[in-house]
Amino acid sequence: MDADFFRKLPKVELHAHINGSISVSTMSQLVAGMSTSYNPDSLKFKKGETGTLKEVFKLFRQIHDVINNEKAVYKVTYDVIHEFAEENVKYIELRTTPREEPSTGMTTISYVETVLRAIDDCAKENLDIIVKLLLAVDRRQSLQVAMDTVQLAVKYREKSNGVIVGIDLSGDPKVGNADIFIPAFKEAQKHGLKLALHLAEVPAPEETITLLREIIPDRIGHGTCLQPDAGGTKDIVEFVESHRIPLELCLSSNIINMTVPGYDNHHFKFWYDLEHPCIICTDDKGVFSTSITEEYSIAADTFQLSSDQVWQLSYNSIDSIFSDETTKQLLREKWKTLKENLLLKS
Ligand code: 6MZ
DSSP, X not given: OOHHHHHHSOEEEEEEEGGGSOOHXXXXXXXXXXXXXXXXXXXXXOTTOOOOHHHHHHXXXXXXXXXXXXHHHHHHHHHHHHHHHHTTEEEEEEEEOOOOBTTTTBOHHHHHHHHHHHHHHHHHTTOSOEEEEEEEEETTSOHHHHHHHHHHHHHHHHHTXXXXXXXXXXXXXXXXXXXXXXXXXXXXXXXXXXXXXXXXXXXXXXXXXXXXXXXXXXXXXXXTTOSXXXXXXXXXXXXHHHTTOOEEEOHHHHHHTTSSSOGGGOTHHHHHHTTOOEEEOOBOTTTTTOOHHHHHHHHHHHTTOOHHHHHHHHHHHGGGSSSOHHHHHHHHHHHHHHHHHHHHXX
């Protein structure tokens, strides 16, 4: 399998934060038009660099300083969708935290409307990619803000004709206690929104088991420390396994921010060997200087996956998307059409 195989492989991306996915090209164009001292190269980790979670989250604050108006939000969203489409991602669920910026007049409402407008404009271009959106709750926020985000998601799901499909919980995993958001997550479930929660990105067994039992999320982001040898517990593993809660796994992100010591040690292996639903994702392709193509290639190299296994990994991800059976069937047909060509050539 060469680089071309991984690029041509049809892919699903289910864990991509919009502002973390910004490419150097987009960032350079945005910075060029601003009176800012930020150098686009300083707003990401270069290949081989690592950093603490504190450093990672400082970068997000700096990126937010640049993406502080609707025009920039539009451009990032629009460019990110095109970049994933170029990598043969056929279905993507982007996620983003509605943000207000009084200095530019941007509100959480105009933020969400802008992201949806960019998604809609891409759809009008007939790119070969289906784009859905999750609205994110940041762990730093209050329950009231989380409730507002759920209300926004409910309102704009209707207005966007179903582009918004769910709610994400993210933010610095070392900050706050996610238990406080349980009423908001229950409200989201009441309205039929799906939940993708960052859980156990760092060891947090009590928070993790409480959220699992109270909410039963539809997917887990990272799940780095679910297993006992990583700071989790047997009960947590049993819960996740018995409920078959899919895991969004972001290999390079975990290595770069040092929550996993090396690719060989990544929990992908633990869950893949259990035949648990595992989805390869990028997290923040811009910040971590990676791509979904590279992440598949790294997974294949590290865990000695054959081309058939890689194809199956990508194909099985379709089962975990937050869309209806018709969309899943459409994607499965697409994968089957593309399969023969891809595997015969490799
Ligand atoms: C937790 C993360 C994250 O929402 O402005 N985010 N949250 N763990 C991670 N692993 C490294 N990577 C990104 O995108 C940036 C926001 O996504 C979340 C953080 O809340 C960050 O501020 P948006 O589009």
